[in-house]
Amino acid sequence: MSEEFEPKIIAFCCNWCSYAGADLAGVSRLQYPPNIRIIRVMCSGMVHPNLVIEALTKGIDGVIMCGCHPGDCHYIEGNLKAESRAEAIELMLEDFGLEEERFRLEWISASEGPQFAQVMKEMVDTIKELGPSPY
């Protein structure tokens, strides 16, 4: 196998902050690896753990969940819900024999284009090092 491993990574981005952050990264022409597939959701609080685990057991190598900073959620406390779900997701990674690095929760605001690009780069590097999902 001479080809380099190109992971598939899903980023769930909330409409109000993180997706706008991604947009800003785009219009500012910031480079980040093409391994990221963004899925726009209305709020990070609506990303059910089912979606994360299902992705990781059906061909995706990493999932990153992005929401507004605490206190900034458009729906007031969706991101707090996301945070408590993230704890449950981390336990489930264990139950499914997945490495904890395959899932990450990040707060990214609409003005943080460079941070968005940076986080995505980091995530891709981590997963490249880890190798493909065992499923």
Added chain:
Amino acid sequence: MATVAEEWLNICGGCEVAILDLGEKLLDVLPSLEFVHMPVLMDHKYFGQTGEKSELEIPEADVGMISGGIRNEKEKHVAEEMRKKCKTLIALGSCACFGGIPALANMYTLDDIYEKVYRDSKTTESADTPSKDIPPLTDRVYAVDEVVNVDVHIPGCPMNPVIILEALTCLLEGKPFELPERSVCDDCPTKREEKSDVGLKRPLQDAEFTPGEYNTMRCFNEQGILCLGPVTRSGCGKQYNGNGEVVPRCVKGYMPCRGCFGPIREGANPLIDMMTALSSIGLDAKLVEDRRALLNRYIGGQNRLRPLPAKAGR
């Protein structure tokens, strides 16, 4: 008159007891049923009564019922023969529907199980894995519908006889039968406040209740006692002709639901849903001991339980 064939595969026998538990209701349907094959009750041999035939044979039947999942090649063969001979095939009980308790073994590879049972266990004299004159085990425990097509699923460990009767009546009248997609909680009379302030208790700690008063008893999960009601299909408390108050069977005995009726809908994953439910009422899922097994206690078939994959890149 409809002909019925019944088979038991990887079972404990409880499901057959549940059929007999129909009691007098069985007498009502018996005139319209003719049992042509049922190893638990009648002497009907697979290879002819004197062993004169060379092929396994089960008589043709309108309705086939299989209890138990599939653990060895013989059971697989019998399941295939049942499918061939029965017009409608019912999977009876949680073992047949989802693998049941025996499918907890799916957390380990067959080799690990052999090692443990025949060699590693401290109380066992070490021996070779037996292989002579017995059917080889399949690589894991299968639910019946992983091996042959199943028309009707009747879950439960064991099932509620009321549901067997309903299903048989539907089939005799040529109507389809399916359990509704409802959860055990939907049928549960306990009091709910949607949050828990006590933290998770140890599994054997008693719940607080006044005998006979289900309406004033606080929901088990909210009392800190793990209850799988939110992620389990309802039906266990059903009574004949919809008579009487419906109380889930375990709740009726002041015990939490352990999930024997399986997922509420096809494709749902109770482990994931339950972990989410726990975090949303404020219980710490970390404290659930032996989480993977406990939340898959009856449903380890259909790939829900499997040996954990070796972690990549380490």
